[in-house]
Amino acid sequence: MESIATIVMLIMVSFTSVANALSVNYYDHTCPKVESIVVGAVQKATFNDKTVPAAMLRMHFHDCFIRGCDASVLLESKGKNKAEKDGPPNISLHAFHVIDNAKKAVEAVCPGVVSCADILALAARDAVTLSGGPSWDVPKGRKDGRISKAIETKQLPAPTFNISQLEQSFSQRGLSLDDLVALSGGHTLGFAHCSSFQNRIHNFSPKQNTDPSINPLFANKLQKICPFHNKVNNAGAQLDSSSTRFDNAYYKLLLKGNSIFSSDQALLTHPNTKALVSKFARSQEEFERAFVTSMIKMSSIITSDSGKEIRLNCKHVR
Template identity: 75%
Template sequence: MAAAWSLALALSLLLLSISTLVNTLSTNYYDQTCPKAESVITSVVKKAMSNDKTVPAALLRMHFHDCFIRGCDASVLLNSTSKNQAEKDGPPNISLHAFYVIDNAKKEVEAMCPGVVSCADILALSAKDAVALSGGPTWNVPKGRKDGRISKAIDTRQLPAPTFNISQLQQSFSQRGLSMDDLVALSGGHTLGFAHCSSFQNRIHNFNTQTNVDPSMQHSFADSLRSVCPIHNKVKNAGATLDSTSTTFDNAYYKLLLQGKSIFSSDQALLNIARTKALVSKFATSQEEFEEAFVKSMIKMSSITGGQEVRLNCRVVR
């Protein structure tokens, strides 16, 4: 009984902590202090997208990687210094790009409302725009995040890896107050973007002592990946799109996953237990249900806060 009470108390405190964080944010946070901020940020994202179709996936991934370290505090935007290697230079973040989009949005917002809008909020709003402008849903982003002062490359080891199994994924998400439902919904973000060979090499070469290729992968799909990513690949940016409509936000990711055409081990892992497999099937069948779940989970994830200030330059601590 004592152990059960202790567990219940711990869970209550965790939920209270998450609730407190969420309650510090508001969808109308800048209505009086910077009412045009959101429209300006949307314009910047739209312009960047017109020049580079990879921008939406980059912004969505950047926001996810930011929130999973110290909460959504824009620590992923900070540059390394002579005394510190920052998150953006950690191994999982080396391929992050489109930081200039956040810089451009910050510059325009600062010109209107100096020292008001945080870089963390700009990143959260840009991620929402990336989804909406790619044909996905839109939503009112709770705002009021502050920017953090700490960014360490070593902390990027906390990010869920593309090689994770379902137990590792569950642990990673639960540590951040996110459920298995959130895991499946947020994995749908893989409908946008591109993966380098190194992130799925484990599935197509030397999978185990019995076979070279992950047997859960559809044969012709595996062959196509092996042709693009040979075992001694020397092409720096070789890889594959994450689904067949990699610049459109839709539910193709889930449909392909059920066909054995997923890229990462962490994608395939969603089919390994009944609960997550059922959600994958539901989202593959209904774009509407996927979008509804994605929005709910994005708001939940992006409401994990942790910063202290509003940076004037998103790349350096004020």
């Protein structure tokens, strides 16, 4: 069995940006209605569940960081193989039905043409736009991968990471510190379970119960939501004060010490990333411009073996 160190080494070698190999016009002749079909599926799901946009954005990020953007996160575990979606960092991923419904609708119009990876990339863009954020042309032409391993989810950047760990994780995938700060802004949407930030509000160190970098009033609020040894699995907190609206509130709260994750706070420990946080806190427009650039860059990452086919069912290889 490959060790994590070996897997990470392989990823460092094989991850590459292939934006030039993708095209925003990829389905113009073979499936011209694909974008309207996907946005319709995301819109319908969001009407029934306001957490769907955050789920789509997070799902796409978690997919691209393992073997590239090849929809491996959508595959089901089979036999002795435990798939990515059943790895510890992905247990809380949800709303897979949105991609399944979109795929079914696309297959009815353009059978065997559109990859699940492209549908997920489009759904992530639509999630941002439907939440009041920017829109952009999504480069398309990804293929679906055939490999999905839960053990590889250990490669995902953890909410406890410091700036050095974050920089290494992103650079292994061809992403810069600028991309790190811009993509972290995706935390403007969504919810965090207590287990993801307990380290900051209970027993932080032998001398301090809470992380000194967190606003004491905010820490107290989080402690009430997530008491020590909390047993409520679905307890947690919204990632920012407008968790269903795509805006720059995340950066404003971060500067006030009201961030949830250690990895959020870490952005203030490096002069370059701190300057960008301040810039994005001042300007929604600057944040959106940077976010779009970094999203296109991230969603255009594949590995040499990440995509080989067009799945007919996003849960299973052909």
